[in-house]
Amino acid sequence: MPLPLREYYPIGRAAELLDCTLDDLIHWAITKRISMYIKIDSAYGIIDEYPITELLGRTDFSDVLSGTTHKEKIIDLDEELEKDDCDLVEYCKRKSIIIYKAMEEYSLKHGGVDSLNEVYLKEAFSFLHYFIYGKMKNNLCKISGIGPYSTGISTYDDDDDDDDDDDDDDDDDECIYYDNEYLRSVISSEYDERAVNMQGFFILSDVFFEDNHFRNYFCATNSSDGINLVFMPYNDLFINVVLDNEKIIDYDD
Numbered sequence: 001m002p003l004p005l006r007e008y009y010p011i012g013r014a015a016e017l018l019d020c021t022l023d024d025l026i027h028w029a030i031t032k033r034i035s036m037y038i039k040i041d042s043a044y045g046i047i048d049e050y051p052i053t054e055l056l057g058r059t060d061f062s063d064v065l066s067g068t069t070h071k072e073k074i075i076d077l078d079e080e081l082e083k084d085d086c087d088l089v090e091y092c093k094r095k096s097i098i099i100y101k102a103m104e105e106y107s108l109k110h111g112g113v114d115s116l117n118e119v120y121l122k123e124a125f126s127f128l129h130y131f132i133y134g135k136m137k138n139n140l141c142k143i144s145g146i147g148p149y150s151t152g153i154s155t156y157d158d159d160d161d162d163d164d165d166d167d168d169d170d171d172d173d174e175c176i177y178y179d180n181e182y183l184r185s186v187i188s189s190e191y192d193e194r195a196v197n198m199q200g201f202f203i204l205s206d207v208f209f210e211d212n213h214f215r216n217y218f219c220a221t222n223s224s225d226g227i228n229l230v231f232m233p234y235n236d237l238f239i240n241v242v243l244d245n246e247k248i249i250d251y252d253d
Helices: 011-017 022-030 052-058 069-083 090-111 113-119 122-133 180-188 190-192 206-212
Strands: 038-049 135-137 141-145 194-204 229-233 238-242
Touching: 011 022, 022 069, 038 141, 038 190, 038 229, 052 090, 069 090, 090 113, 090 122, 113 122, 122 135, 135 206, 180 238, 194 238
Parallel strands: none
Antiparallel strands: 038 194, 038 238, 135 141, 141 194, 194 229, 229 238
16 A cells, blocks of 8 residues: 655554545554554664574574585584583574574575575574674664674684684673663563664554554563564564553654
8 A cells, every 4th residue: 555755654644645544544554454663763672582592492494404514514513512512602603603694595595585484484584683793774773782792793703613712702791781770670681682772663563453452552561571562674573662661652753
């Protein structure tokens, strides 16, 4: 349903241009005929994904690893972990980068990142991108890490098998998160690696349109309970907005 002149409008103005009511637009959003975006100037959130150790253990990456040298690297890395030649933190970093590279190669061979949707890995790809680089952005929105992985792990080279310099990682990854009492009051340490600052236009998820009703506010929450889920357009990365007070969604904002 194209709108004239601009890519997006406040929904009141959109209703005016389409010669319909605000209730009509909300109905179309509830029935998933249109997406409703929220403009966030600045907020904190928690990426709605398993912690990296669980993500790597639970997810089937065989479609992107099969028949590649990356699969052999994973096998070698698993053997190192079994022999206690690397700890779990190092293991997760190295495995994340290996799998991410495999996903990149797969997407290039199959017509782009959206091809990962066909093997149910696009969201995992987005999270690994964030985990590795500490940030993610597109032309509508951006997120940046505020936890101990706020700078990402992109300087880590999975090919340097003999590199023992990783002892400088976790304790030295201090960031504003630890020095900001407000952040610590709204996001507990269990969400360290998934805590982000977010800005831009995000799509309201289905939780705002349950039971054929539009919930026009964000709830106060300090966890990843999914009650305030929004997601990044194009990247399909879900984020739960954390707030210490309820926040009304302004239609005209």
